[in-house]
Amino acid sequence: MCCSDPSNKKPENEPKVSIDWSKVLVSRDEFLKLVGVTCAGFIGLIVAIPAVGFAFEYFLVPRKEDWIKVGPVGQYEVGKTVDVVFTDTTGTPWDGVCAKRTAWLRRVDEGSFEAFAVNCTHLGCPVRWEAGAELFMCPCHGGVYYSDGNVAGGPPPRPLHKYPTRIAKGQVEIKVGPVLTES
Numbered sequence: 001m002c003c004s005d006p007s008n009k010k011p012e013n014e015p016k017v018s019i020d021w022s023k024v025l026v027s028r029d030e031f032l033k034l035v036g037v038t039c040a041g042f043i044g045l046i047v048a049i050p051a052v053g054f055a056f057e058y059f060l061v062p063r064k065e066d067w068i069k070v071g072p073v074g075q076y077e078v079g080k081t082v083d084v085v086f087t088d089t090t091g092t093p094w095d096g097v098c099a100k101r102t103a104w105l106r107r108v109d110e111g112s113f114e115a116f117a118v119n120c121t122h123l124g125c126p127v128r129w130e131a132g133a134e135l136f137m138c139p140c141h142g143g144v145y146y147s148d149g150n151v152a153g154g155p156p157p158r159p160l161h162k163y164p165t166r167i168a169k170g171q172v173e174i175k176v177g178p179v180l181t182e183s
Ligand code: FES
Pocket: 120, 121, 122, 123, 124, 125, 138, 139, 140, 141, 142, 143, 154, 155, 156
C-alpha cells in the first residue's frame, strides 16, 4: 500500500455511472427486423447485379454486326434450299458452341440468295425444309411456311425471320447481328 500512486485513487465524491442496458441493446423484435432488412437487401443486390449488367450491355454497349462466309456461290444450285451452319461472331467470347447457328439458304437466281432463321416465329421450334413439297414445316404445332418464308398455314404469326445476304468475292455471306429482318 505504501507504493500505490495517489493519482490513481478515485475521488470519493465521483458520481457513479450507471448504464441503462435496455437502451443500449436492441430488443429481439428490433434485432429480427434488422436481420430481415439485411437479408432482403442482400437478396435484392444479388438479383439487381445481373439485371444492371444486362441493362448496361443492352443499352450502352454498341450492337455488333458481321458478314459471315457460308461458301462459294458455285456450290449452291439455283432454286434449291439447303441448311448452312456458321459461327456467329457477334456474341461474347464465352458463347462457345452456343455461337453455332444454322440457317436455311436458298439460291433464288444466279445473283441472289435468301437466308432464313430456322426458328419458327410461333414458339421458336426449328423448322425443317421439305424439298418435295417446297415448304418449311414446323414439327411443334404444324406451322407451315412457303419457300420464301411467308406463312402458309398454322399458328405462326409472322413469316420466318430473314438474314440479309450478299455475294462478295465469289462467296455467299450472311449478315449476323442482334436483330433479324422479316420477310
Ligand atoms: S412453334 Fe412452330 S407452330 Fe408452334
